[in-house]
Amino acid sequence: MFPNAFKYEAPTSVDEAIRLMDEYGYDGKVLAGGQSLLPMMKLRVAAPAVIIDINKLDELKGWSKVNGKLRIGAVTRQAELEHATELREQFPLLSRTARWVADPLVRNLGTVVGSLVHADPASDWGTAMLALNAVVEARGPKGERLIPIDEFLVDTFTTALDENELAVALHLPIPTKPVAARYMKLKRKAGDFAIAGLAVQVAVDNDGRVSEAGIGICNCGPIPLRAVKAEEALIGERLTAKTIENVSKLVPEEAEPVDDLRGSADYKKDLLRVFAARALREIAEELHGKVEVQ
Numbered sequence: 001m002f003p004n005a006f007k008y009e010a011p012t013s014v015d016e017a018i019r020l021m022d023e024y025g026y027d028g029k030v031l032a033g034g035q036s037l038l039p040m041m042k043l044r045v046a047a048p049a050v051i052i053d054i055n056k057l058d059e060l061k062g063w064s065k066v067n068g069k070l071r072i073g074a075v076t077r078q079a080e081l082e083h084a085t086e087l088r089e090q091f092p093l094l095s096r097t098a099r100w101v102a103d104p105l106v107r108n109l110g111t112v113v114g115s116l117v118h119a120d121p122a123s124d125w126g127t128a129m130l131a132l133n134a135v136v137e138a139r140g141p142k143g144e145r146l147i148p149i150d151e152f153l154v155d156t157f158t159t160a161l162d163e164n165e166l167a168v169a170l171h172l173p174i175p176t177k178p179v180a181a182r183y184m185k186l187k188r189k190a191g192d193f194a195i196a197g198l199a200v201q202v203a204v205d206n207d208g209r210v211s212e213a214g215i216g217i218c219n220c221g222p223i224p225l226r227a228v229k230a231e232e233a234l235i236g237e238r239l240t241a242k243t244i245e246n247v248s249k250l251v252p253e254e255a256e257p258v259d260d261l262r263g264s265a266d267y268k269k270d271l272l273r274v275f276a277a278r279a280l281r282e283i284a285e286e287l288h289g290k291v292e293v294q
């Protein structure tokens, strides 16, 4: 189906984009990669009067390291992060997540920030960004603010952004210790959204004890969820078989899946337990080459 008619704006600066967003309010919609917005417009679930295309804004492209953070601009494509070999050591979860998202065509256009703003409960990126403790940099007529990902994702298709605020970048803390990460996902067919998924990142001290842990749960609640109890149970522990077993049992406790055509709630919870155990075992093996983890 064709979308409704709309006016097209292509600002050449962030200030101009914000001015347009402020002027059009709820009638305007930002266009990043268009991989969620355009299907919604074609289905007429969304019918914005004005499209504000941010793809010409050079200051939203690419990434840089500033003040201990990796700052990823809002129109950086998912595929760019997937193929950025220079980011793999410190941010392994970026490429590990990307390869599970849709297909190369979608990843070539879709942005990570666009996925976060779309706020689908099945967003693999929302899930990974919880594990990475991302912070969203937003700019609006009142200035700039930094929104931690846990506050940014409010509800299904709802974020903490005001209608006249542009998400300009993502900030990821640069790890100072050895890290390893895994993204695990079960889907019905290639390119599909998750039945359930899990993002895990762990950093360890030189003695092999976990110093930081991030665990995100995909498509098992109204938004991607954080497995807080499991994260807390990892801190200060070595990745022994016993710890992994205990922690993997905690992960599903914080999931809120529902029975649907993709599987029962119990099945999805068990998937999360299995994913957590598998991810932590692989992480322990990988980190073993860097520090004494067991």
Ligand SMILES: Cc1cc2nc3c(=O)[nH]c(=O)nc-3n(C[C@H](O)[C@H](O)[C@H](O)COP(=O)(O)OP(=O)(O)OC[C@H]3O[C@@H](n4cnc5c(N)ncnc54)[C@H](O)[C@@H]3O)c2cc1C
Pocket: 029, 030, 031, 032, 033, 034, 035, 036, 037, 038, 039, 074, 100, 101, 102, 103, 106, 109, 110, 111, 112, 113, 114, 115, 116, 117, 118, 122, 123, 124, 125, 161, 165, 166, 167, 168, 191, 192, 193, 194
């Ligand atoms: C066939 C297909 C399969 C897919 N499979 C998966 C999958 O397996 N896993 C997964 O996680 N995702 C999947 N997706 C979604 C995909 O990752 C989208 O690219 C992503 O959700 C949206 O990013 P985008 O840059 O295309 O945003 P757009 O579609 O351009 O925008 C999405 C929404 O965010 C708003 N927006 C975008 N950027 C900004 C900004 N900087 N500031 C303020 N508002 C903004 C837009 O106005 C719009 O409301 C799939 C999509 C398709 C088409």
